[in-house]
Amino acid sequence: MVVAGVAGSGKSTIGRLVADRMNCAFADGDDFHPAVNVAKMHAGIPLTDDDRWPWLRAIAAWMDERAAAGESAVVACSVLRRAYREVLLTARARPRMIFLVVTHDECAARLEARHGHFFGRDLLDSQFMTLELPEPPEPVDLVLANGTPEQITDKIMALLGSGDEVSSPSGRS
Numbered sequence: 001m002v003v004a005g006v007a008g009s010g011k012s013t014i015g016r017l018v019a020d021r022m023n024c025a026f027a028d029g030d031d032f033h034p035a036v037n038v039a040k041m042h043a044g045i046p047l048t049d050d051d052r053w054p055w056l057r058a059i060a061a062w063m064d065e066r067a068a069a070g071e072s073a074v075v076a077c078s079v080l081r082r083a084y085r086e087v088l089l090t091a092r093a094r095p096r097m098i099f100l101v102v103t104h105d106e107c108a109a110r111l112e113a114r115h116g117h118f119f120g121r122d123l124l125d126s127q128f129m130t131l132e133l134p135e136p137p138e139p140v141d142l143v144l145a146n147g148t149p150e151q152i153t154d155k156i157m158a159l160l161g162s163g164d165e166v167s168s169p170s171g172r173s
Contacts, residue, residue: 005100008107015076029077
């Protein structure tokens, strides 16, 4: 499963909680960035597509390793554009992608409260400028990321079981 969204949407926190509830491995997409990407973001420089492709391929390779081992796993990463999501969803057997939807203002507040992370509040506008919200026919489920992390995780778990608490543009339930 991929838990996606803009910086500050809660994807790492929620992804860890979902992985815990599913009793499976978790990976944070931030850990797949090469040092040069981290340095750029730390300096307040937005990443380009050329920066992102190797990062996305590394995440896809991790997903493939888990699948080859017969393991379930959750990875949290931004995948803001449809083309990025296609890298992770295409040619993989039954991946599930949850995209956390949150307002710019909420993300800004969350990023300002977060300390010690290389992605600062100054890069948030670039995230929203890059963002292409998933739309049908993309096999991506949207979850409104309001409430506590536990409440958001409950929404996702309900989606996995019944689909009652989320918007599912893919038509999956």
